Amino acid sequence: MAAGIEHGRRSRPNIRIIAWAGAAALLLVPLVAMQVTQEVAWDVTDFAFFGGLLLSVGGAYELLVRASGNATYRAAAxxxxxxxxxxxxxxxxxxIIGSEADxxxxxxxxxxATGVAGACLARLQPRGMARALVATALAQALVGMVALMGRLGVMSSAWPGDIFAATGFFAGLWLLSAWLFGRAARA
Incomplete structure (x- = not known):
């Protein structure tokens, strides 16, 4: 049997192990940055928050990976x-709206919450996930509109461009994910 082939399948490194190692490496970036610049000054709370965020997102991805073996579904997730x-x-x-303290x-x-509720209602099924992500994009646009119409964060020097840019970027991510979930539903 040729090298790199096992049981008719190509052997490859476990992507999930690589992803978790990447998450751990991300947690080390601010630690290293603190050694070379005074601009980064994290405390234990910052590291705990970042680590908790990485664990939450990684754990959610593990759950979604188990929901489907479809590569398009996994990319959407x-x-x-x-x-x-x-x-x-x-x-x-x-x-995004003003400073982090706003x-x-x-x-x-x-x-x-819109995305999480939609995913729960969809029971992680791709067609429902597509709808949930469209609803998430609409919620993102609504928050942007509320911020602009309410002149929230107007003291920011980048206002309103920061709100337009963030709204467009995140709504685009949600819609791309919805499109991929839709493709996974048709597969």
């Missing part, structure tokens, strides 16, 4: 969870 990770992280680090950023919890 990865994109959706990357969006959740980035939305939480950006809000915690610098905030309470208006709590509106984005509704975006994530």
């Amino acid at each position: 990865a994109i959706a969870l990357a969006g959740v990770f980035l939305l939480v992280w950006v809000n915690a680090a610098v905030g 309470n208006a950023n709590l509106l984005f919890a509704g975006v994530i």
